[in-house]
Amino acid sequence: MKKFMQLFAVAALISTTANAGWFGDDDKGADVTKDNTVYTLKLAETWPSNFPIFGDATKNFAKLANDMSGGRLVIKVDSKNKHKSALGIFDFVKSGQYDLGHSASYYWKGKDINTLFFTSMPFGMTTSEQHSWFEYGGGQELMDKVYSKHGMKSIIGGSTGNQMGGWFQKEINTVNDLQGLKMRIPGFAGEIMAEVGAKPTNIPAGELYTALDRGTIDALEWVGPSLDLRMGFHKVAPYYYTGWHEPSTELQFLINLEKYNSLPADLRSILITAMKLSAYEMYVQSEHESAKNWASMKKDFPNIKVKTFPKPVFDALRSANDKLLKELAAKNPLSKEIIESQANYLAKSRAWTAISDQSYLNSQSK
Amino acid sequence: MKKFMQLFAVAALISTTANAGWFGDDDKGADVTKDNTVYTLKLAETWPSNFPIFGDATKNFAKLANDMSGGRLVIKVDSKNKHKSALGIFDFVKSGQYDLGHSASYYWKGKDINTLFFTSMPFGMTTSEQHSWFEYGGGQELMDKVYSKHGMKSIIGGSTGNQMGGWFQKEINTVNDLQGLKMRIPGFAGEIMAEVGAKPTNIPAGELYTALDRGTIDALEWVGPSLDLRMGFHKVAPYYYTGWHEPSTELQFLINLEKYNSLPADLRSILITAMKLSAYEMYVQSEHESAKNWASMKKDFPNIKVKTFPKPVFDALRSANDKLLKELAAKNPLSKEIIESQANYLAKSRAWTAISDQSYLNSQSK
Numbered sequence: 001m002k003k004f005m006q007l008f009a010v011a012a013l014i015s016t017t018a019n020a021g022w023f024g025d026d027d028k029g030a031d032v033t034k035d036n037t038v039y040t041l042k043l044a045e046t047w048p049s050n051f052p053i054f055g056d057a058t059k060n061f062a063k064l065a066n067d068m069s070g071g072r073l074v075i076k077v078d079s080k081n082k083h084k085s086a087l088g089i090f091d092f093v094k095s096g097q098y099d100l101g102h103s104a105s106y107y108w109k110g111k112d113i114n115t116l117f118f119t120s121m122p123f124g125m126t127t128s129e130q131h132s133w134f135e136y137g138g139g140q141e142l143m144d145k146v147y148s149k150h151g152m153k154s155i156i157g158g159s160t161g162n163q164m165g166g167w168f169q170k171e172i173n174t175v176n177d178l179q180g181l182k183m184r185i186p187g188f189a190g191e192i193m194a195e196v197g198a199k200p201t202n203i204p205a206g207e208l209y210t211a212l213d214r215g216t217i218d219a220l221e222w223v224g225p226s227l228d229l230r231m232g233f234h235k236v237a238p239y240y241y242t243g244w245h246e247p248s249t250e251l252q253f254l255i256n257l258e259k260y261n262s263l264p265a266d267l268r269s270i271l272i273t274a275m276k277l278s279a280y281e282m283y284v285q286s287e288h289e290s291a292k293n294w295a296s297m298k299k300d301f302p303n304i305k306v307k308t309f310p311k312p313v314f315d316a317l318r319s320a321n322d323k324l325l326k327e328l329a330a331k332n333p334l335s336k337e338i339i340e341s342q343a344n345y346l347a348k349s350r351a352w353t354a355i356s357d358q359s360y361l362n363s364q365s366k
Numbered sequence: 367m368k369k370f371m372q373l374f375a376v377a378a379l380i381s382t383t384a385n386a387g388w389f390g391d392d393d394k395g396a397d398v399t400k401d402n403t404v405y406t407l408k409l410a411e412t413w414p415s416n417f418p419i420f421g422d423a424t425k426n427f428a429k430l431a432n433d434m435s436g437g438r439l440v441i442k443v444d445s446k447n448k449h450k451s452a453l454g455i456f457d458f459v460k461s462g463q464y465d466l467g468h469s470a471s472y473y474w475k476g477k478d479i480n481t482l483f484f485t486s487m488p489f490g491m492t493t494s495e496q497h498s499w500f501e502y503g504g505g506q507e508l509m510d511k512v513y514s515k516h517g518m519k520s521i522i523g524g525s526t527g528n529q530m531g532g533w534f535q536k537e538i539n540t541v542n543d544l545q546g547l548k549m550r551i552p553g554f555a556g557e558i559m560a561e562v563g564a565k566p567t568n569i570p571a572g573e574l575y576t577a578l579d580r581g582t583i584d585a586l587e588w589v590g591p592s593l594d595l596r597m598g599f600h601k602v603a604p605y606y607y608t609g610w611h612e613p614s615t616e617l618q619f620l621i622n623l624e625k626y627n628s629l630p631a632d633l634r635s636i637l638i639t640a641m642k643l644s645a646y647e648m649y650v651q652s653e654h655e656s657a658k659n660w661a662s663m664k665k666d667f668p669n670i671k672v673k674t675f676p677k678p679v680f681d682a683l684r685s686a687n688d689k690l691l692k693e694l695a696a697k698n699p700l701s702k703e704i705i706e707s708q709a710n711y712l713a714k715s716r717a718w719t720a721i722s723d724q725s726y727l728n729s730q731s732k
Contacts, residue, residue, distance in 0.1 A: 070632035
């Protein structure tokens with residue numbers, strides 16, 4: 001990259017004194033905030049107290065906001081243990097009962113179907129692709145369109161990275177192996193699995209380990225090594241399938257717009273910047289924890305078999321996915337707009353990923 | 367992820383009133399800054415005025431710092447056109463002639479060999495792997511160790527993502543095809559190419575297009591579609607090779623430590639946060655621009671052939687790389703520490719990448 005230094009040999013059109021500031025020497029005193037009021041914002045999160053990674057994101061956000069504002073912006077975080085309603089976040093923030101939330105957009109599809117698209121879609125974008133879509137591909141604008149109707153703004157809240165396909169008791173070699181398969185897989189991915197003949201089941205988190213161990217269910221998906229390790233599934237199921245249904249699960253920060261607009265401009269900027277940085281850093285932390293925990297799982301349970309569905313199984317799942325998306329698009333013009341935006345962006349960004357990261361990784365694989 | 371809501375059914379040990387703040391109602395007035403002094407920091411960047419993407423990162427950083435501080439932290443950016451010394455940034459910031467810099471760490475290997483390792487290493491980490499190493503794998507601590515000796519701090523400054531291997535006039539099928547190959551490829555990667563028999567040459571950026579067109583050189587590497595498009599190389603060379611020598615080129619922000627320590631705590635936090643967010647966003651922008659420009663190149667020049675070196679060529683390059691790293695490690699204990707930290711982190715994080723993003727991308731390729 002020494003290349004850049006010689007790129008433009010431009011004549012000096014302005015002062016050549018290296019120390020002279022080129023905006024002049026005005027100190028911009030007129031713009032300086034004189035407002036030392038303390039603003040306290042209450043945040044409700046979906047997660048239990050001290051939940052790893054997800055809960056670290058809200059702690060990091062609150063600390064950044066406090067530090068950068070010199071104590072003028074105080075964020076009080078209530079976990080699920082406090083507010084008692086993991087899935088109440090949308091209503092809490094919409095009503096103003098809480099000023100902020102930390103949750104996942106796709107939880108709200110029953111309230112507004114168009115919130116479905118801003119977390120992760122089966123066969124969708126990877127983390128870098130989806131972050132690019134949010135920032136430069138129109139994703140944030142579409143999210144604003146959806147959430148402003150509810151008096152809220154949604155900001156990226158941190159990605160888990162690529163989620164694993166889940167833990168299975170037996171191999172999946174054909175579409176037939178999915179028939180009647182009892183699998184804990186919620187949401188839109190569960191609907192896709194139902195389309196191809198599986199039986200998505202709903203089992204409380206605390207009972208999952210036993211259900212998988214005793215055969216009450218045949219398979220389950222959770223997150224990936226970052227959060228699967230502590231659940232212990234690797235001790236009771238031999239097959240760990242690679243992912244397809246949530247290629248980059250992005251959480252969300254929710255903001256009550258009326259409260260947001262009542263803040264001074266500098267605190268609004270601090271609020272959004274602290275959210276975005278803690279979101280990007282949560283992804284980095286997720287990748288770190290996954291790498292660390294996967295190494296530990298493999299060491300203690302060297303017989304875990306990592307598997308990927310064969311192509312005909314993916315073809316069937318993808319057909320079901322396309323059918324369900326087509327139905328959603330037909331029902332709602334804004335759904336159609338979002339689905340098309342994502343499909344177009346994915347096509348373009350995947351062509352680049354293919355010749356960059358994917359090609360590099362493949363060429364260096366043993 | 368509905369799974370999280372039921373994870374811990376914890377008894378309420380504290381107030382169950384959803385609206386009660388749990389830190390109490392003190393307004394933290396004592397912590398609130400009363401300092402409305404304006405601090406003006408001068409930043410020198412390696413790039414020419416209005417250089418795309420890299421220059422956007424410093425503009426974004428300056429705007430974030432100004433907005434979040436309510437005008438109390440003013441960043442004045444001098445491009446290379448102003449300060450006249452693209453590779454003077456290290457000395458500018460070390461001496462205090464400038465307070466801040468935006469450049470790339472590996473430019474300074476002639477001043478301190480250990481600055482080499484914080485940009486991108488051949489056969490090294492991808493962007494998400496390297497960001498994890500910086501934040502959670504000890505990378506920032508090692509970088510602090512290197513730069514504190516020079517009275518500076520270095521912070522991530524934005525990644526270009528995976529760089530392409532470059533534009534070639536003929537195919538590379540065997541190691542023999544590299545013998546005598548005149549290629550513009552600077553830095554450590556150039557040393558590796560020399561080890562295997564190529565002839566790295568240094569040609570000013572403005573003459574590269576003509577040199578490639580007329581056969582003065584046989585090949586060159588620049589960045590990737592994000593910045594290659596405007597250089598026009600795709601009009602004069604048929605082969606675009608995928609990358610291996612800079613899997614994630616991370617720029618750097620440099621900070622003069624004495625100046626940093628003279629800032630109030632809130633402005634220090636604003637400074638670092640604004641740098642990190644603009645760094646992460648530069649990566650997102652790079653990916654977006656690469657995807658967009660690659661689509662445009664392919665449309666206008668559908669005959670561009672994307673190629674990847676065959677395995678024996680990579681084996682030879684990797685042997686040369688390992689030999690050179692071994693020599694560096696033998697010469698300097700801190701080099702050894704950094705090289706080992708990167709190798710260990712890469713092994714662990716690549717095992718995770720292999721079963722997550724890589725597996726997903728491969729399973730969904732046409």
